[in-house]
Every structure is written in structure tokens, then in C-alpha cells.
Amino acid sequence: MILSDQLSAYQLAEPDAEQAALWVFVKTKEPQIEWHMDQRVGKQLIEFLDKAQYIGGEIAARHFYKRPGKSCSWCDYLPMCVGVGDKAKANESLIQIR
Numbered sequence: 001m002i003l004s005d006q007l008s009a010y011q012l013a014e015p016d017a018e019q020a021a022l023w024v025f026v027k028t029k030e031p032q033i034e035w036h037m038d039q040r041v042g043k044q045l046i047e048f049l050d051k052a053q054y055i056g057g058e059i060a061a062r063h064f065y066k067r068p069g070k071s072c073s074w075c076d077y078l079p080m081c082v083g084v085g086d087k088a089k090a091n092e093s094l095i096q097i098r
């Protein structure tokens with residue numbers, strides 16, 4: 001795995017850790033575990049921090065962007081997000097905090 005945002009965030013949270021890696025369990029006839037290392041330094045780390053700061057600001061401003069993918073099939077916000085028009089499901093899924 002190269003330039004994983006998740007691993008970069010872990011590296012920043014635990015700067016004393018020697019290495020961050022994702023372990024992937026590969027379910028094949030001969031199951032195995034793969035290690036995917038990642039280490040951003042210098043310009044790559046600055047880019048990640050800029051992106052995290054931008055996205056953090058967008059979240060604080062309550063701006064959320066659609067990122068359609070595999071997760072949509074089990075996402076509670078699907079009715080609102082992709083506009084399938086199921087208002088009842090949307091009302092069931094979303095809460096308003098006030």
C-alpha cells in the first residue's frame with residue numbers, strides 16, 4: 001500500500017513508532033498475511049497535512065462530499081446521498097441535533 005492516509009494519520013499520532021503497516025489477510029486456497037508498508041516524509045507528508053486540514057475545515061463547516069463506492073450499499077445515508085427518493089428511509093436514518 002503506498003501513501004495510505006490512514007497509515008499516515010497513525011504515524012503522526014504515534015511518532016515514536018518505527019513503522020506503520022496494514023496487515024491484509026488474503027483468503028486464498030493457501031491463506032496468507034500480506035504486509036503493506038507506508039511512510040510519508042517531506043513533501044508527501046506536507047501534502048497529506050494540507051489535505052487533512054482542508055477536509056477538517058469542510059467537516060467543521062458541515063460540508064460533506066459524496067464518495068460513492070462499495071460502502072454505499074450498507075450506508076444509512078444512501079437515500080439522501082444518491083437521491084433515490086426514499087424519504088421515509090432518510091427520515092428513519094438521519095437525526096437532527098439541536
Ligand code: SF4
Nearest residue numbers: 067068072075078081
Ligand atoms: S451513500 Fe454513503 S457511502 Fe455512499 S457516497 Fe453517500 S454518504 Fe458516502
